Structure formats: C-alpha cells, structure tokens
Amino acid sequence: MLNTMKRFIALVDCNNFYVSCERLFSPSYIDKPVVVLSNNDGCVISRSNEAKLLGIPMGAPYFKFQALCKRHKIIAHSSNFELYGDISRRVMATLEAFVPSIEIYSIDEAFIDLTGIADPLAFCVMLRGKVMLWTGIPVSIGLSYTKTLAKAAGEVAKKSENGVFGLLHEEDINLTLQALNINKVWGIGNQWGMKLELKFGIRTAYDLKLASATFIRKHFSVVIERIIYELKGLSCLELEEIETKKSISSTRTFGRSVSELSELREAIASYTANAARKLRRQNSKAYGIYIYIRTDRFRDTTQHNKGKLIELTYPTSDTGALISAAIKGLEAIYKRGFQYKKAGVVLLDIVRENYLQRDITEEYNVERGLRSAALMEAVDELNKKFGKRLVQHAAEGVKKEWKVKADLLSPRYTTRWDELINVY
DNA sequence: GTGTCTAAG
DNA sequence: TATTCTTAGACAC
Structure with a gap:
C-alpha cells in the first residue's frame, strides 16, 4: 500500500532554536550549557543539549533551578523575540528558496511538500546543509508520507548523526x-x-x-x-x-502586581496596539475584542478573574478604535482593591480587509475608513524604520512600570542599528 | 452561541 | 519574591 503513495511531507525543525540564535552572536556559548527564559524570566523555554544533560527540564520554573544553574555555570538569557523572529524569517526564506510549498508551523518549524522530487531524502540532506550555510542555524528534518509520520521521523532525526531521517x-x-x-x-x-x-x-x-x-x-x-x-x-x-489567523491575542503577566485602573488602562492599550499591528500585518479587520484581567493564580485566595467581549458595529483594524473599545470593556469589569497580575486582549471575528459589509459602505464610513487606513500605514512604517515604539497612542503610557521583567536580555543584533554586534 | 478542555511549541 | 505566551479545535451545555 505504501509504495503507491507518492506524496512526501517533511518537517524541518530548528534545533534548540532560541539557544541556537543566542549562539550565533556569542560563539563562546558553543559547547556550553545555555538556557533561554520566558517572559519575567519565569521558566526555561529553550535548552542547549548540555543544559538538558544537566537535568534542566523543559518549562522548568527558573527560580527552582537557579542554584543548579549557578553551580554548573549555566548561561541564562531572557527571551529576545525580536532577534528570534528575524532569524526565523531568514531560515524560512531559505526553505522557500528551494521548496515551492511550505507551511510555517511555528517560529522554529515548517512542513514542506516534497512530492515529485526524485530523491527526497537526498534533497533533505542538501536542504539542511543550505540552512546551516546561509543562516548558521542547525536543523533536523523528518521525512515521510503524512504530517504525523514526518513529526515522528523528526523525533528520530533530532537524535541522529546527520540530522535527517526518513520513514519510508x-x-x-x-x-x-x-x-x-x-x-x-x-x-x-x-x-x-x-x-x-x-x-x-x-x-x-x-x-x-x-x-x-x-x-x-x-x-x-x-x-x-x-x-x-x-x-x-x-x-x-x-x-x-496561507496564514490568516482566526483570533489574535496579546497577553502578559506583569512584572509586579497592579491594582490601579490607570495602570491597567496603559497595559490594555499597549496589548491592543500590539494585537492591532498583527491584525494589519495579515490584512484583516476584527468585529470583536475580548479583554480580561486576573489576579495571581498561584497565590490569591480571593481571586478576581473577569473578561468582557465588546462587539464592534463594523470591523476595524484601527488602533485607536480598538483601544477605546478595549478601555470601555476594562472599565466595565475592573474592581478596585485587587492585585492584578495578568491582563490580555483577544481580537475575534476576524475578516479579510476587503470584506465590506452593507452598512459600512455609507460614504461617511468609507471616507473615515480610508483615512484611518492611511494613518495606520504611516504609523506602522515609521515604527518599522525607527523602532517599535516611536509612534504610539497616548493611552499606552510612557513609564510602563507594570512591564515584564527581562534582566538577562541579549542585544537585538539584527534589527536595531544601536545594538549591532561590536567587533574589535 | 459560550465556556472549558486539550494540545503544541 | 519568582510557575510563559499564542493559537486552534472539539465538545458539552
């Protein structure tokens, strides 16, 4: 039965991706135990093989393993998603240069369709070499007939000598x-x-x-x-x-607990701006926005977890419009006297940008829509050129004392002029 | 329809 | 003192 199947699927997986990115710019980390931490330096989300061997589990709360890390001189970094995102784009672009059909499954994984290629296994070996040469990132490739089998092959590839394994x-x-x-x-x-x-x-x-x-x-x-x-x-x-997400969320745990409505407003506005940016990137608009706030789930006895869905009368990707809806929702659920630890916004009922509903074709709304589109485009463009937060809405605040902690951050080598690597 | 559970990376 | 974040789908109600 299997020999009649002509469809080949491969899974390309970057090895210990975040750690590999850090190593790209700190060659001294090679062969040393390295870990990368989640937001607030909360838990371990990427480990070098050396760190795995020292017994650091995936998702380990950092505070529980800090002593072990010190003892073995394990290098720890806060996560630097701007850097990882940029390196990811380069890896995916390399794959796209060789394969027409690709699904970017996550920041460090892609499925590729190798149907029609005469020797798909040899192709995978070649591809792995190209990615290493062009980006410096080591990958494993699992090859088979379905996504699930390619995943299984990838598990074996990860531990294999040449990083490629076929299940054929x-x-x-x-x-x-x-x-x-x-x-x-x-x-x-x-x-x-x-x-x-x-x-x-x-x-x-x-x-x-x-x-x-x-x-x-x-x-x-x-x-x-x-x-x-x-x-x-x-x-x-x-x-x-094709990637068009059906919901887009931006949520964060605060660096400290927050009880003032004014600070929550800033946080919610920031997250909304963040989500709206992602929304515009995929050329979509949202009909609804859900916002929630919650207290510390690990400590409180009297918890307050609440969310609210705000329905919009017409779909929008305008940061200002979304922020005012979000703030309205926040004010409806906020209760004073609680120590909030986390807040988030989720954009829902997402439609493609060119999708126009009857009642928004009225002249007023069309004109308004065009003006907002031009403004948003200008904002995105400026921020892309000069740094993420050059232009932002006043509601987002400036001090952001509630912000997440990231004490061990590496420079954003590839996306910020002022953080380029120094060579003496 | 909404909320909850489950999963992935 | 410190326990991530984002997306998706199925199912029960």
Whole structure:
C-alpha cells in the first residue's frame, strides 16, 4: 500500500532554536550549557543539549533551578523575540528558496511538500546543509508520507548523526512507532496519553496505529481518529500555506502586581496596539475584542478573574478604535482593591480587509475608513524604520512600570542599528 | 452561541 | 519574591 503513495511531507525543525540564535552572536556559548527564559524570566523555554544533560527540564520554573544553574555555570538569557523572529524569517526564506510549498508551523518549524522530487531524502540532506550555510542555524528534518509520520521521523532525526531521517518503509515505520511513547505522538499530550494507556492499554504510537478508528472515535474525538489514519500513512492533515489567523491575542503577566485602573488602562492599550499591528500585518479587520484581567493564580485566595467581549458595529483594524473599545470593556469589569497580575486582549471575528459589509459602505464610513487606513500605514512604517515604539497612542503610557521583567536580555543584533554586534 | 478542555511549541 | 505566551479545535451545555 505504501509504495503507491507518492506524496512526501517533511518537517524541518530548528534545533534548540532560541539557544541556537543566542549562539550565533556569542560563539563562546558553543559547547556550553545555555538556557533561554520566558517572559519575567519565569521558566526555561529553550535548552542547549548540555543544559538538558544537566537535568534542566523543559518549562522548568527558573527560580527552582537557579542554584543548579549557578553551580554548573549555566548561561541564562531572557527571551529576545525580536532577534528570534528575524532569524526565523531568514531560515524560512531559505526553505522557500528551494521548496515551492511550505507551511510555517511555528517560529522554529515548517512542513514542506516534497512530492515529485526524485530523491527526497537526498534533497533533505542538501536542504539542511543550505540552512546551516546561509543562516548558521542547525536543523533536523523528518521525512515521510503524512504530517504525523514526518513529526515522528523528526523525533528520530533530532537524535541522529546527520540530522535527517526518513520513514519510508513499512518495517521502519512500525519499528519507530513501537519505540514512540503514546504521549509523544503529535497531537496527543499527557491527558489523552494517560487515558489511552490506562483505559485501553495503548502505550505506543504503534498500539494506536493498530487500534480501531471507530472505537477510538467513540471514546475520544475525531482528532485522535485522524491521527490513526495519519499513522497508517493516509494523509488527513493538509499543508496550510496561507496564514490568516482566526483570533489574535496579546497577553502578559506583569512584572509586579497592579491594582490601579490607570495602570491597567496603559497595559490594555499597549496589548491592543500590539494585537492591532498583527491584525494589519495579515490584512484583516476584527468585529470583536475580548479583554480580561486576573489576579495571581498561584497565590490569591480571593481571586478576581473577569473578561468582557465588546462587539464592534463594523470591523476595524484601527488602533485607536480598538483601544477605546478595549478601555470601555476594562472599565466595565475592573474592581478596585485587587492585585492584578495578568491582563490580555483577544481580537475575534476576524475578516479579510476587503470584506465590506452593507452598512459600512455609507460614504461617511468609507471616507473615515480610508483615512484611518492611511494613518495606520504611516504609523506602522515609521515604527518599522525607527523602532517599535516611536509612534504610539497616548493611552499606552510612557513609564510602563507594570512591564515584564527581562534582566538577562541579549542585544537585538539584527534589527536595531544601536545594538549591532561590536567587533574589535 | 459560550465556556472549558486539550494540545503544541 | 519568582510557575510563559499564542493559537486552534472539539465538545458539552
């Protein structure tokens, strides 16, 4: 059955991506244990192989491992997403130069369609070399017939000598799936993994492949049913090449707790501006904006978690319009006397920019829409040229004392003139 | 329709 | 003192 399948899918995965980015500009980090931390330097989100060997788990709360880090001289960095985003663009551009059909799955991963290529495995080896040469980022590539199998191949590739692994023959596939724990299968996490194992004795990817799809469908969902077919080599998940997000959110945990409405207003305005920028980047407008505030979920006994959805009468991507809606929502749910620790906004009901609804074709709104579009374009352009925060709405505030902490930040080498690397 | 659960990276 | 952030889909109600 497998030999009749002509469709090849590969997964390209950057190795320890954030750490690899830091190493690009600090060659002394090579062969040393390095970790990169999340916002507020809260937990570990990327580890070099050396750091993994020293026993730092993924997602580890930094404060629990600080002593270990000190003892072993582990280098720790705050996350520098501006740098990582730029390096990511370069890696993806390299892939796009060689492959016509690509789905950028995350900041450090892409699926590519290699159907029609005579020797796809050799192609992957070549591609890996090009990415290394052009960007300096090491990648692993897993090759097979479906996304789920390519993911499984990628797991093996990560640990292999040359960083490329093909899952192309039935026997290889079965052996690999037998060695893959059920909760390591793409799309199956700890909850479902536990249920599958404890209730049905399904311990490995191979066990799942052999399970009855209809039975699993009954006890779980279509999601896992699809995974079964994918493990059998029947592709159910297509490459999604065009990116138009259905919701866009911007949320943050504060550097300290915040109880003043005025400070929350600034934070909400900033997050809204951030989300609106992403919205415009994909040429879309939003019909709704959801905002929420919450107290510290780890400490409080009297918690206050509240959110509010504001529906807009017409879709917009105008920062000012979105901010005033968001502030209105905030004022409706704010209660004084609470120590807020986190706030966020989510843009919803997103439509493409050229989508016009009947009632906004009135002259007034069209003219207004055009003016706002021109203004937003100018703002985005200026900020792109001179730094993110040159032009911003007054509501966003200037001091931003609530801002996240990032004490161990590396320079944004590739996107800021004043933070270029110095060579003496 | 909305909220909750689950997952991924 | 310190426990991320963003997106998506399914399902129960």
